Amino acid sequence: xxxxxxxxxxxxxxxxxxxxxxxxxxxxxxxxxxxxxxxxxxxxxxxxxxxxxxxxxxxxxxxxxxxxxxxxxxxxxxxxxxxxxxxxxxxxxxxxxxxxxxxxxxxxxxxxxxxxxxxxxxxxxxxxxxxxxxxxxxxxxxxxxxxxxxxxxxxxxxxxxxxxxxxxxxxxxxxxxxxxxxxxxxxxxxxxxxxxxxxxxxxxxxxxxxxxxxxxxxxxxxxxxxxxxxxxxxxxxxxxxxxxxxxxxxxxxxxxxxxxxxxxxxxxxxxxxxxxxxxxxxxxxxxxxxxxxxxxxxxxxxxxxxxxxxxxxxxxxxxxxxxxxxxxxxxxxxxxxxxxxxxxxxxxxxxxxxx
Amino acid sequence: xxxxxxxxxxxxxxxxxxxxxxxxxxxxxxxxxxxxxxxxxxxxxxxxxxxxxxxxxxxxxxxxxxxxxxxxxxxxxxxxxxxxxxxxxxxxxxxxxxxxxxxxxxxxxxxxxxxxxxxxxxxxxxxxxxxxxxxxxxxxxxxxxxxxxxxxxxxxxxxxxxxxxxxxxxxxxxxxxxxxxxxxxxxxxxxxxxxxxxxxxxxxxxxxxxxxxxxxxxxxxxxxxxxxxxxxxxxxxxxxxxxxxxxxxxxxxxxxxxxxxxxxxxxxxxxxxxxxxxxxxxxxxxxxxxxxxxxxxxxxxxxxxxxxxxxxxxxxxxxxxxxxxxxxxxxxxxxx
Ligand SMILES: Nc1ncnc2c1ncn2[C@@H]1O[C@H](COP(=O)(O)OP(=O)(O)OP(=O)(O)O)[C@@H](O)[C@H]1O
Ligand SMILES: Nc1ncnc2c1ncn2[C@@H]1O[C@H](COP(=O)(O)OP(=O)(O)OP(=O)(O)O)[C@@H](O)[C@H]1O
Ligand code: SF4
Ligand SMILES: [Mg+2]
Ligand SMILES: [Mg+2]
Numbered sequence: 042x043x044x045x046x047x048x049x050x051x052x053x054x055x056x057x058x059x060x061x062x063x064x065x066x067x068x069x070x071x072x073x074x075x076x077x078x079x080x081x082x083x084x085x086x087x088x089x090x091x092x093x094x095x096x097x098x099x100x101x102x103x104x105x106x107x108x109x110x111x112x113x114x115x116x117x118x119x120x121x122x123x124x125x126x127x128x129x130x131x132x133x134x135x136x137x138x139x140x141x142x143x144x145x146x147x148x149x150x151x152x153x154x155x156x157x158x159x160x161x162x163x164x165x166x167x168x169x170x171x172x173x174x175x176x177x178x179x180x181x182x183x184x185x186x187x188x189x190x191x192x193x194x195x196x197x198x199x200x201x202x203x204x205x206x207x208x209x210x211x212x213x214x215x216x217x218x219x220x221x222x223x224x225x226x227x228x229x230x231x232x233x234x235x236x237x238x239x240x241x242x243x244x245x246x247x248x249x250x251x252x253x254x255x256x257x258x259x260x261x262x263x264x265x266x267x268x269x270x271x272x273x274x275x276x277x278x279x280x281x282x283x284x285x286x287x288x289x290x291x292x293x294x295x296x297x298x299x300x301x302x303x304x305x306x307x308x309x310x311x312x313x314x315x316x317x318x319x320x321x322x323x324x325x326x327x328x329x330x331x332x333x334x335x336x337x338x339x340x341x342x343x344x345x346x347x348x349x350x351x352x353x354x355x356x357x358x359x360x361x362x363x364x365x366x367x368x369x370x371x372x373x374x375x376x377x378x379x380x381x382x383x384x385x386x387x388x389x390x391x392x393x394x395x396x
Numbered sequence: 397x398x399x400x401x402x403x404x405x406x407x408x409x410x411x412x413x414x415x416x417x418x419x420x421x422x423x424x425x426x427x428x429x430x431x432x433x434x435x436x437x438x439x440x441x442x443x444x445x446x447x448x449x450x451x452x453x454x455x456x457x458x459x460x461x462x463x464x465x466x467x468x469x470x471x472x473x474x475x476x477x478x479x480x481x482x483x484x485x486x487x488x489x490x491x492x493x494x495x496x497x498x499x500x501x502x503x504x505x506x507x508x509x510x511x512x513x514x515x516x517x518x519x520x521x522x523x524x525x526x527x528x529x530x531x532x533x534x535x536x537x538x539x540x541x542x543x544x545x546x547x548x549x550x551x552x553x554x555x556x557x558x559x560x561x562x563x564x565x566x567x568x569x570x571x572x573x574x575x576x577x578x579x580x581x582x583x584x585x586x587x588x589x590x591x592x593x594x595x596x597x598x599x600x601x602x603x604x605x606x607x608x609x610x611x612x613x614x615x616x617x618x619x620x621x622x623x624x625x626x627x628x629x630x631x632x633x634x635x636x637x638x639x640x641x642x643x644x645x646x647x648x649x650x651x652x653x654x655x656x657x658x659x660x661x662x663x664x665x666x667x668x669x670x671x672x673x674x675x676x677x678x679x680x681x682x683x684x685x686x687x688x689x690x691x692x693x694x695x696x697x698x699x700x701x702x703x704x705x706x707x708x709x710x711x712x713x714x715x716x717x718x719x720x721x722x723x724x725x726x727x728x729x730x731x732x
Contacts, residue, residue, distance in 0.1 A: 089583060308726065317584070
């Protein structure tokens with residue numbers, strides 16, 4: 042195989058919106074998303090079911106299928122340009138070669154009639170790989186590394202593999218063409234904790250060895266906490282908060298992020314500390330068209346949240362879209378009575394917030 | 397009260413290049429669940445949790461051992477006579493998406509078991525509708541909204557509640573909840589757990605809770621017991637808080653160590669244990685079942701099988717020759 046180019050490409054998603062056609066007209070599943078994947082980092086996108094994570098990931102390959110379409114925005118990938126404007130063969134080649142992808146439910150996306158090895162060769166041919174034996178060797182070593190007998194797996198049909206094994210085959214297929222951008226959509230859902238921990242470690246290792254730019258999509262905060270450098274939180278098709286993982290988890294700024302973290306059942310401590318978020322996540326039809334998408338479940342909602350788009354605040358490496366957070370920062374524009382100093386706030390929650 | 401003694405089950409897998417293969421799913425499992433009690437099973441994928449749940453619900457046979465339901469040993473009954481006993485154990489299926497018939501409204505789904513129940517107890521039709529509404533209310537759903545709808549019109553969390561409501565139509569003594577919260581988003585998970593706890597407290601329903609997510613086991617009641625199963629054998633058993641904070645079996649410790657740490661919010665346990673083999677390949681059946689992967693194994697572990705007990709004076713029962721408390725679980729570093 043060729044020597045790996047160590048320079049990881051960057052990805053800039055700008056003002057991206059994706060709509061699905063429904064009986065009620067075209068409804069946005071992703072709206073006005075700005076997200077940068079910094080070269081060489083792992084970015085995690087978290088959000089509950091239906092928040093638009095998979096749709097966002099598919100946009101990275103311009104692979105949103107009808108009845109969906111990208112209605113606005115761009116996805117700039119270093120060395121490729123804006124993938125939203127790519128078509129036909131250029132687009133097909135870009136998938137796989139530039140962007141490796143593990144689809145959600147990869148367990149069910151293998152061809153039941155062909156062995157894994159045959160499918161691997163098909164993949165290689167469709168991307169004009171000259172050294173097919175080299176490809177097989179690479180695949181086998183990736184599978185071995187993920188704790189399986191690679192040779193046996195390549196000779197197997199889908200039904201001969203357990204759910205967790207199929208999931209690892211999906212990861213192998215995403216990595217084997219040596220793409221420098223890798224998108225993993227729910228890569229560990231079918232795995233138990235020990236296997237999950239192992240796979241996450243391997244993803245991290247491969248990411249570093251090859252100098253990749255990686256996007257991991259998951260509903261499980263534990264997974265991103267373990268693996269991601271940066272974290273983006275999605276709700277109702279919007280990115281409501283992003284920043285370095287540890288900072289976001291340690292001191293969440295958006296009320297939704299805070300609510301999510303508070304709702305996680307914990308292994309130690311007082312069980313009453315975990316509190317459910319009231320209400321339910323919105324569906325495509327119930328996402329409010331204006332104002333803040335989270336307002337119905339928000340504990341600190343204000344009148345302005347009903348109608349005004351939450352302002353997008355950039356605070357150092359962090360980005361938050363929330364009126365309440367903006368309010369916190371307002372005093373700076375008012376006549377300063379005292380020399381700038383962190384005001385002591387009352388709530389136990391706000392006390393955590395330090396930019 | 398339901399007890400099991402020495403439950404053993406081996407599946408026979410046909411075909412393959414090597415011919416038929418025996419898969420021991422359960423190796424002499426003992427358990428006991430009080431009325432209104434809670435027992436949680438944790439363990440790696442494929443260790444036999446679902447199999448045990450299915451046996452209790454009468455959906456799977458077992459090779460040997462004895463199950464006693466409210467003092468009646470099942471071995472004393474003919475298979476036909478056992479069914480009414482097993483029916484008092486209701487299984488909440490792992491996957492709410494396949495557990496409900498997509499062609500039936502929720503009303504129809506609940507009507508079928510309710511009409512059977514009405515016949516058994518000589519109640520009028522009107523009782524059925526009242527009961528359906530009552531049960532949906534109990535699981536926190538709005539009957540007016542849910543009853544006329546089909547499963548695909550409901551969210552995963554709502555479907556999971558419908559499945560629980562359906563299990564309650566037959567007034568079960570025990571619920572077997574197989575990964576009942578794993579498909580449910582974090583913001584809805586606590587609600588389901590609170591519901592299970594509430595069913596224990598108010599109706600005296602016992603709960604057998606099967607999960608990968610150990611933390612959730614605490615939320616169906618701190619008075620509950622935790623069973624850690626490895627390859628069909630119970631390797632550690634005791635009060636849920638004891639097992640989580642003071643595990644002594646290296647497998648339990650590996651399992652708890654593998655739970656992702658919310659870095660920034662939590663600090664990892666100081667003595668995390670990582671199995672020497674990440675994913676077990678060769679699985680010798682002699683000695684301790686965990687020996688091949690255990691960082692603390694000695695020669696004895698490879699030749700002799702440890703049995704469940706309090707060796708070393710531990711609070712909980714364990715099956716290990718070298719029990720030692722280790723602090724492996726992450727602790728909160730910040731309060732939200
Ligand atoms: N083909 C489609 N037609 C109509 N609506 C769709 C289609 N695919 C997705 N949607 C809707 O778009 C929204 C976002 O879906 P998406 O699959 O991106 O969510 P997700 O965050 O990946 O959820 P999950 O965690 O369940 O995978 C959802 O409300 C979903 O119902
Ligand atoms: N019908 C069957 N035929 C053959 N083997 C079976 C059958 N059902 C279960 N097994 C085997 O028995 C073992 C225990 O399976 P079981 O479903 O009880 O595991 P589990 O602990 O519930 O796993 P998971 O966490 O993945 O749900 C596994 O090795 C499985 O492959
Ligand atoms: S804008 Fe209001 S409703 Fe929206 S997140 Fe901020 S505080 Fe909550
Ligand atoms: Mg998805
Ligand atoms: Mg199971």
